[in-house]
Amino acid sequence: MSILLDYQQTSDHTLTKKDLGNYLPVKKVVYDTQDLNLWYSDVHALKDINLSIYEKEVTAIIGPSGCGKSTYLKTLNRMVELVPGVQTTGTILYNGKSIFDRTLKVEDLRTRVGMVFQKPNPFPKSIYENIAYGPKIHGIRNKKVLNQIVERSLRGAYIWDEVKDRLHENAYELSGGQQQRLCIARCLAIEPNVILMDEPTSALDPKSTHKVEELIQELKQEYSIIVVTHNMQQAARISDKTAFFLNGEVVEYDNTNLIFNNPTDKRTEDYISGRFG
Amino acid sequence: MAANTKMKDDNTVQVRELIDQKKQKKSFANLVEKAIPFFLFIITSISIFTTIGIIFTLLTETIEFFKRVPILDFFTGNTLEPLSQDPSFGVLPLITGTFFSSVIAIIVAAPIGLMSAIYLSEYASDRVKKTIKPLLEVLAGIPTIVYGFFAFTFVTPILREIIPGLEPTNILSPGIVMGIMIIPMIASMSEDAMSSVPNSMREGALGLGATKLEVTTRVVIPAALSGIIASFVLGISRAIGETMIVTIASGSSKNFTFDITQSMQTMTAYIVEVTGGDAPAGSTIYYSLYAVAMTLFVFTLIMNLAARYISRRFREEY
Numbered sequence: 155m156s157i158l159l160d161y162q163q164t165s166d167h168t169l170t171k172k173d174l175g176n177y178l179p180v181k182k183v184v185y186d187t188q189d190l191n192l193w194y195s196d197v198h199a200l201k202d203i204n205l206s207i208y209e210k211e212v213t214a215i216i217g218p219s220g221c222g223k224s225t226y227l228k229t230l231n232r233m234v235e236l237v238p239g240v241q242t243t244g245t246i247l248y249n250g251k252s253i254f255d256r257t258l259k260v261e262d263l264r265t266r267v268g269m270v271f272q273k274p275n276p277f278p279k280s281i282y283e284n285i286a287y288g289p290k291i292h293g294i295r296n297k298k299v300l301n302q303i304v305e306r307s308l309r310g311a312y313i314w315d316e317v318k319d320r321l322h323e324n325a326y327e328l329s330g331g332q333q334q335r336l337c338i339a340r341c342l343a344i345e346p347n348v349i350l351m352d353e354p355t356s357a358l359d360p361k362s363t364h365k366v367e368e369l370i371q372e373l374k375q376e377y378s379i380i381v382v383t384h385n386m387q388q389a390a391r392i393s394d395k396t397a398f399f400l401n402g403e404v405v406e407y408d409n410t411n412l413i414f415n416n417p418t419d420k421r422t423e424d425y426i427s428g429r430f431g
Numbered sequence: 432m433a434a435n436t437k438m439k440d441d442n443t444v445q446v447r448e449l450i451d452q453k454k455q456k457k458s459f460a461n462l463v464e465k466a467i468p469f470f471l472f473i474i475t476s477i478s479i480f481t482t483i484g485i486i487f488t489l490l491t492e493t494i495e496f497f498k499r500v501p502i503l504d505f506f507t508g509n510t511l512e513p514l515s516q517d518p519s520f521g522v523l524p525l526i527t528g529t530f531f532s533s534v535i536a537i538i539v540a541a542p543i544g545l546m547s548a549i550y551l552s553e554y555a556s557d558r559v560k561k562t563i564k565p566l567l568e569v570l571a572g573i574p575t576i577v578y579g580f581f582a583f584t585f586v587t588p589i590l591r592e593i594i595p596g597l598e599p600t601n602i603l604s605p606g607i608v609m610g611i612m613i614i615p616m617i618a619s620m621s622e623d624a625m626s627s628v629p630n631s632m633r634e635g636a637l638g639l640g641a642t643k644l645e646v647t648t649r650v651v652i653p654a655a656l657s658g659i660i661a662s663f664v665l666g667i668s669r670a671i672g673e674t675m676i677v678t679i680a681s682g683s684s685k686n687f688t689f690d691i692t693q694s695m696q697t698m699t700a701y702i703v704e705v706t707g708g709d710a711p712a713g714s715t716i717y718y719s720l721y722a723v724a725m726t727l728f729v730f731t732l733i734m735n736l737a738a739r740y741i742s743r744r745f746r747e748e749y
Binding site: 231233236238261262263264265266268269271273275276277278279287288290291292337340341344 | 556629631632634635636637638639640641642645649650653654
């Protein structure tokens with residue numbers, strides 16, 4: 155496993171590999187995972203994970219089914235604790251602070267770290283109420299402010315033009331792809347720093363997938379995005395860094411083009427070239 | 432062709448031919464096949480025809496009653512003295528009795544039932560749930576006569592300690608006990624409605640930093656609202672139709688009052704009283720039974736329709 159700490163990117167992403175390790179400012183680490191182990195009752199699901207995830211990048215996590223990639227993602231906002239019998243050791247630092255710290259309220263963490271799920275899961279409310287839900291539970295009641303937030307979030311998720319005339323219709327009347335972008339907009343409404351995406355396009359058709367991928371590219375200007383995907387082409391298309399998980403371990407973590415063009419580990423190569431998985 | 436077939440080995444079964452032969456036969460099986468849907472339709476109709484029959488009887492006898500007692504007197508009269516020399520048949524005392532007992536019951540049952548449902552669906556571990564739910568169902572299996580007895584001999588004396596002016600028979604005590612009786616139904620039905628809200632919605636809300644309470648009150652309950660309302664309405668319907676508890680614990684004073692510490696009679700208890708005594712067929716008292724029953728029926732019907740409308744309006748589809 156190699157992490158290229160010496161490689162940094164500019165904000166406009168015009169760097170090529172040649173510029174590696176040059177004069178650029180160091181990108182901030184958002185998530186620093188140290189010796190993370192996780193058990194579901196007696197199943198050892200994550201083994202000695204060490205990963206540093208950088209700000210305002212897209213980090214893809216790939217690997218075959220059951221390799222622990224979703225588990226890792228859900229550990230980052232502690233959603234994994236909803237499963238009974240989960241135990242963890244090691245630490246995850248979020249902006250330098252341990253997310254397992256007892257003084258940290260898990261709700262505060264999840265307010266800073268948004269999540270988009272595999273299957274679109276809008277609330278059975280109107281489009282407007284779906285977006286306003288987050289701000290409302292965090293105490294924003296002013297109608298004007300809420301209206302602004304709703305419009306800004308929907309614009310941010312590039313769905314505004316499709317729904318602006320039907321904000322008070324039930325969200326379940328939207329297509330699957332629109333629902334997923336609505337869920338992304340719902341996430342944006344509370345302005346998180348990080349967005350976790352758990353196979354966000356696996357339930358979508360190719361056209362909707364394309365739209366969501368474009369959206370991810372736009373969002374990384376402002377947000378750090380961690381996306382779990384079983385689609386390797388997708389990881390190659392949209393991510394800056396890629397981590398390859400296998401049997402609960404990180405086999406390789408590097409810049410995406412290095413992972414896909416010049417993997418150091420034989421297992422990564424085998425997986426990427428489609429020999430298993 | 433026939434010769435050709437014969438020439439073949441007799442042991443070979445000609446499957447196609449056999450099937451064709453069978454098809455051509457107008458067999459008994461065919462007839463059964465055609466008769467079945469008709470038969471099932473008849474069976475299904477039984478309950479519908481029974482209902483229609485009951486309504487028809489109620490209606491004709493009620494009309495007969497209104498020939499003797501003007502309809503306006505019946506619905507606006509606040510004295511019910513069927514056995515006096517100069518009988519009067521105002522239904523209002525019975526309506527207030529039914530109204531107060533049901534309202535007290537739902538005031539007791541709705542919050543307790545809903546909170547139990549929230550606990551069971553959102554907070555309790557599987558083990559706790561598996562223990563408590565059967566216990567609730569035991570409570571639902573207690574015969575209502577036992578509840579009535581319980582109201583009269585246990586709840587009323589306790590209430591009389593607290594409220595000195597309480598009469599030995601009163602509407603408060605059976606109201607509370609009816610509430611206790613319908614708690615399991617409300618808890619169980621609401622719990623079912625809340626448990627069937629998909630987990631992905633809870634996750635969606637938790638992912639936005641909502642607390643467990645916020646998830647419950649702002650996502651799960653709204654999504655399950657139609658089921659919860661349905662459970663309330665069924666609870667009220669049961670309270671309106673409940674007979675034994677009020678007959679035993681509320682006595683038979685046909686008081687027209689808004690004071691729940693007094694004895695009142697409900698529509699159901701009136702029917703028990705009059706049918707228990709001997710109302711000669713064809714007498715006005717006899718016909719008043721049907722008028723009261725009809726009123727009871729219309730009440731529950733209106734309630735059910737209203738509930739349907741409400742639950743449809745508030746439904747959050749997912």
